[in-house]
Amino acid sequence: MAGIGSFSRRQRDRPDDQLPLTAGPVSNGEFVPSAAGPSDRKVNALIRASIDDAARRVGVDRRRFLQGAGAVAASLAAFEFAGCGSPPAPQATTIPKDAVPNPDGRSYIWTDKQGKKWVYAKTPFGVTKSAVSDAAVSGPNLSTTKAIDKGDTVRFERPSPFGTMSWEKKKSDLTDDERHLLDTQPLDTQNARTEQKND
Secondary structure, eight states: OOOOOGOOHHHHOOOOOOOOSSOOOOSSSOOOOOOOEEEEEEEEHHHHHHHHHHHHTOOOOOHHTSHHHHHHHHHHHHHHHHHSSSSSOOOOOOOOOEEOOOSSEEEEEEEEETTTEEEEEETTEEEEEOHHHHHHOSSSSOTTOEEEEEEEEEEEEEOOOOOOEEEEEEEEOOOOHHHHHTTTHHHHHHHHHHHHOOO
8 A cells, every 4th residue: 555645655756856965054944044155056066966976876766866875975975075175265464565554553555556555454353455545545634633843753643532642754754744734833843842952
């Protein structure tokens, strides 16, 4: 007597593409899994091709082969092959040798061969790289910055949320904006020269 329901011969022998192990998101029925990505679809296609080939060699139909341990072994072999053939991990970002350091001491500006400007910043998680607009490359906002002449160098001070930020640059390295700022602050220059004489 033929079985009924899910145990019927017709149900058992119907074509089925259900793999024993699939690549990609799966669900136990409590939620709808997201769609498989391109790499998952490639692995599943490799599993199906392996199962078809193995079923032909053994001399059984595909449905019967899928019900046995050979299908699980073929799936695991495809997973291993896909894992070994994955692309190498990306290399860590490094700061180019010809990058120009910013006054903050933690970031650098670099221009590539195409003329595009990049900012490299040191973080606790490594070096980050991001493209910058022309406004960002032009330098810090000097409207709230004070320039103090220290002889061969100039000390810049600017308020920040964490207190006063200060840095020094050689006069030969000043941008046009920084030089203009220094020239328009004669009182600070006189105070700095007085500080130098007292030292």
